Amino acid sequence: MKLLLxxxxxTVPEVLVVIGFAAxxxxxxxxxxxxxxxxxxxxxRKIAINAMYYAxxxxxxxxxxxxxxxxxxxxxxxxxxxxxxxxxxFYLNSEFGSYFYEPTNCKDGKCxxxxxxxxxxxxxxxxKRNRNN
Numbered sequence: 001m002k003l004l005l006x007x008x009x010x011t012v013p014e015v016l017v018v019i020g021f022a023a024x025x026x027x028x029x030x031x032x033x034x035x036x037x038x039x040x041x042x043x044x045r046k047i048a049i050n051a052m053y054y055a056x057x058x059x060x061x062x063x064x065x066x067x068x069x070x071x072x073x074x075x076x077x078x079x080x081x082x083x084x085x086x087x088x089x090f091y092l093n094s095e096f097g098s099y100f101y102e103p104t105n106c107k108d109g110k111c112x113x114x115x116x117x118x119x120x121x122x123x124x125x126x127x128k129r130n131r132n133n
Contacts, residue, residue: 038121038122039122041087041088041121042123042126044087045086045099045118045119045126046120047083048083048084048099048118049099049118049126049128051083052071052079052128053128055078055079056071056114057131059078060075061130064110066111066112067103067110067111067112067113067130068103068109068111069103069106070101070103072092086118098119098120099118100115100116100117100118100119101115101116102116113129114130116129
C-alpha cells in the first residue's frame with residue numbers, strides 16, 4: 001500500500017506577497033516616525049520661541065522700557081538656558097541653527113522692536129514680534 005504524502009507549506013508567490021506587505025508596513029512606519037519626530041522638534045522650537053517672547057514682554061521690557069540688542073541666558077535669566085539651544089544643538093543666532101533674534105530700531109544697545117523666528121521643518125517659520133511700541 002502506497003501512502004500519499006501531502007506537502008505542506010507556502011508557495012513562492014505567497015511568501016513574496018507576505019514579504020512585500022511586510023516591507024510596505026516597515027516603510028510606512030519609518031516615514032510616519034520621521035514625520036512625528038519632525039513635528040516634535042517643531043513643537044520644541046515653538047515652545048522655546050514663546051518662552052523667549054514672554055520673557056522679553058513680561059520681564060525684560062517692563063523693567064527697562066526697551067528691548068536688548070542681543071539675548072542670551074545672561075539677559076533673560078527667567079527662562080531655562082537650554083531653551084536657547086535648538087533641537088539640533090545649535091545656539092540662538094548660530095549660522096546653522098534654527099532660532100533667530102532680530103532686533104530693529106536699535107541705538108546704544110537699546111532697541112524699540114524685534115522679531116523672534118524659528119525655522120520649522122513641517123511648517124512655515126514661526127514668528128513672534130514685539131507687542132510694545
